[in-house]
Amino acid sequence: MRMPQVNGRYIPNVKAPRTADNEEPAAERAQDFRPVDKGFTKEMAIAEANRCLDCKNPLCVQGCPVNINIPRFIEAIRAEEFGRGLDIIRESSMLPAVCGRVCPQENQCEGVCIMGKRSEPVAIGQLERFLGDQPELASKPAIAPKNGKKVAVVGSGPSGIACAGELARNGFDVTVFEAFFTGGGVLVYGIPEFRLPKAVVKREIDGLQELGVKFEYNSVVGRITDADELFEQGFDAIYIATGAGLPKLLNIPGENLPNVFFANEYLTRVNLMKANKFPEYDTPTKHGKNVVVFGGGNVAMDAVRTAKRLGAERAIIAYRRTEDEMPARRAELHHAKAEGVEVLPLVSPLEFIAGEDGTVCAVRVQKMELGEPDADGRRRPVPIEGAIEDIPCDVAISAIGTNANPFAKMIGDIKLNKWGYIEADEEGRTSDPRIWAGGDIVTGAATVILAMGAGKIAAASITKHIG
Ligand code: FAD
Ligand code: SF4
Numbered sequence: 001m002r003m004p005q006v007n008g009r010y011i012p013n014v015k016a017p018r019t020a021d022n023e024e025p026a027a028e029r030a031q032d033f034r035p036v037d038k039g040f041t042k043e044m045a046i047a048e049a050n051r052c053l054d055c056k057n058p059l060c061v062q063g064c065p066v067n068i069n070i071p072r073f074i075e076a077i078r079a080e081e082f083g084r085g086l087d088i089i090r091e092s093s094m095l096p097a098v099c100g101r102v103c104p105q106e107n108q109c110e111g112v113c114i115m116g117k118r119s120e121p122v123a124i125g126q127l128e129r130f131l132g133d134q135p136e137l138a139s140k141p142a143i144a145p146k147n148g149k150k151v152a153v154v155g156s157g158p159s160g161i162a163c164a165g166e167l168a169r170n171g172f173d174v175t176v177f178e179a180f181f182t183g184g185g186v187l188v189y190g191i192p193e194f195r196l197p198k199a200v201v202k203r204e205i206d207g208l209q210e211l212g213v214k215f216e217y218n219s220v221v222g223r224i225t226d227a228d229e230l231f232e233q234g235f236d237a238i239y240i241a242t243g244a245g246l247p248k249l250l251n252i253p254g255e256n257l258p259n260v261f262f263a264n265e266y267l268t269r270v271n272l273m274k275a276n277k278f279p280e281y282d283t284p285t286k287h288g289k290n291v292v293v294f295g296g297g298n299v300a301m302d303a304v305r306t307a308k309r310l311g312a313e314r315a316i317i318a319y320r321r322t323e324d325e326m327p328a329r330r331a332e333l334h335h336a337k338a339e340g341v342e343v344l345p346l347v348s349p350l351e352f353i354a355g356e357d358g359t360v361c362a363v364r365v366q367k368m369e370l371g372e373p374d375a376d377g378r379r380r381p382v383p384i385e386g387a388i389e390d391i392p393c394d395v396a397i398s399a400i401g402t403n404a405n406p407f408a409k410m411i412g413d414i415k416l417n418k419w420g421y422i423e424a425d426e427e428g429r430t431s432d433p434r435i436w437a438g439g440d441i442v443t444g445a446a447t448v449i450l451a452m453g454a455g456k457i458a459a460a461s462i463t464k465h466i467g
């Protein structure tokens with residue numbers, strides 16, 4: 001397919017509809033953990049790139065949290081210069097194959113894309129992923145000579161990965177300390193294989209190792225070692241990127257019953273410990289037939305769709321507001337419903353009820369209605385007096401949010417805010433001039449791209465102050 005031109009000028013194909021996602025059929029994909037979306041072929045990518053208006057004032061760039069030069073990389077796709085396109089993305093984002101898959105583009109670049117005002121926005125996320133999936137085409141990054149300085153990165157999620165990669169390229173000797181036995185943070189233990197294949201994350205970790213970054217797994221900083229010891233060992237700076245993985249409690253009776261899970265635990269068992277393959281792998285989990293998940297965000301969607309893949313006949317998302325207020329990506333909600341997930345709006349859990357065998361057999365819920373908008377503009381759910389119902393279930397999962405990882409205060413003597421998150425300035429500097437921090441442990445639970453961006457910014461600051 002050729003770039004449409006008149007007298008050597010690019011003419012966008014404004015009449016073409018947005019290229020549809022290349023998805024596996026819902027009924028088939030819900031049987032196993034295969035990727036839901038197969039990504040664009042070359043022909044699809046070029047057709048979609050031809051829809052871009054190549055705007056003089058590209059709002060998409062402003063809409064991107066790390067300001068990727070989107071029209072430039074789309075132009076490279078049109079020219080079939082995919083390596084060049086990937087190099088353009090890599091100027092701003094270290095993880096295009098990940099972000100192309102999981103970023104909430106509909107609220108960012110695609111949400112403000114000018115083509116969206118005429119018809120549908122350009123499928124920017126799919127185009128980013130198309131390039132990100134061809135890492136072999138990218139130019140080899142320039143690597144500065146070794147500067148003799150050592151940095152410890154605590155946590156190997158997207159923020160730690162981004163910081164480690166930048167620092168290694170800037171000539172630092174970098175060691176990543178990770179509590180788990182493998183790297184990637186939420187990208188491997190939280191987001192399921194059907195949304196983000198683990199091979200994609202492994203490729204990023206392998207790339208860091210090729211740059212000379214060392215990984216110390218099963219290494220909980222704050223328990224096994226702490227900031228003072230790391231400085232004694234010769235590290236010149238520390239970047240803390242430990243995330244916000246501590247589940248919020250519902251604080252209702254029965255929360256400790258067998259087969260009542262926190263979403264992060266449930267997902268970690270399956271994603272990381274391969275509980276879906278028990279007894280081939282050591283960790284079991286309950287394969288519920290009637291599963292109720294409380295929450296309305298991406299984590300709740302991942303948990304309920306995982307339950308479906310583990311054989312649930314009824315997999316229900318129970319949310320205290322309505323579908324319109326759910327913070328989950330629209331695409332995830334749409335995929336979940338297509339796979340047979342039921343949505344039960346306007347309910348809030350009161351109690352988990354034990355059956356004769358002592359495990360959960362039902363959850364008692366309070367029915368709600370929407371009242372006045374609260375501080376964030378969403379209508380507040382209000383209980384309807386006397387409207388209480390029991391929903392039978394053999395697995396219940398709570399996905400109502402997370403808090404700061406509690407190890408932050410044990411790592412070093414740095415200032416935390418009242419919720420336990422690390423206080424850091426816009427460069428990621430903490431109250432200790434040798435310690436930087438970023439990602440969810442500073443912002444609270446956020447997004448992959450913001451965590452990655454914070455790692456990049458901190459690496460630049462560490463290079464400026466320590467390098
Ligand atoms: P994390 O990814 O949490 O990584 C922190 C790492 O630090 C972990 O590996 C942890 O084991 C390690 N660690 C913690 N304490 C220590 C210690 N003391 N010593 C050593 N290591 C330690 N965002 C999106 O943009 N799109 C999505 O679709 C999306 N879906 C999500 C689905 C789920 C199930 C979850 C849980 C989150 C999702 N998010 C999504 C949010 C996103 O994944 C996070 O915002 C992002 O991963 C935060 O990155 P981070 O590097 O700050 O922390
Ligand atoms: Fe292309 Fe949309 Fe960006 Fe304009 S706003 S340059 S149409 S992607």
